[in-house]
Amino acid sequence: MATENNNEQPAVFFDRDGTLMKEVHFCHDPVNVHAIPGMCASLRRLRMQGWLVFVITNQSGIAYGKISLSEYEAVHCELMRQLDYQVDATYFCPAVPGGIERRRKPDIGMVLEATKAFSVDLPHSYFIGDKATDIECGRRAGMTSLLVTTGYGTQHLSCGADKIFEDAVAAIDFILRKSALWDV
Secondary structure, rough: OOOOOOOOOOOEEHHHHHEOOOOOOOOOOOOHEEEOOHHHHHHHHHHHHOEEEEEEEEEEHHHOOOOOOHHEEEEEEEHHHHHOOOEEEEEEEEOOOOOOOOOOOOHHHHHHHHHHHEEEOOOHOOEEEOHHHHHHHHHHHEEEEEEEOOOOOHHHOOOOOEEEEHHEEEEEEEEHHHHHHHHO
16 A cells, blocks of 8 residues: 555554563563464454554563573564564564663664665554553654553553554554545
8 A cells, every 4th residue: 555646655563562462571481472362363454455564662671681582582483473474574672771772662763774674654654552652652753653551551541642442453443444544
């Protein structure tokens, strides 16, 4: 789905933990990975409608020594398997909060990497997450930011999200309904 008069595609950027999968604090074991019910089918619907799908995730557990890089990769591989690999690319930042790392959300470094690697139409794109940092990242990048109440979402209800949804499946349904109006 190219938008307006360019070849750029809209995208949906997702936080990982608490958004695409059930929250497990510093998840280090693939056995604890459980995709949000219905996510695989919803991601497939997005991609069939021409949307790009990205995962943008802070992983400070690596810097804190709570999980190793190989444990992160094993957890991520299991999630991708459960989602039937319906993701175009994943970007992660292992830095701790409060540093000068420009990739760590709410900064938009990882979003800019995706935009550079793919032809992304940011003004028509969305960021979905369960924390204020996700909402702020989307806003800073010029996207519509959607909060989900899975994960830590209920603790961030006043973060200024454009809309709030029960889960990412409901948020995707909203995006697909809204984008159908573009095509009319």
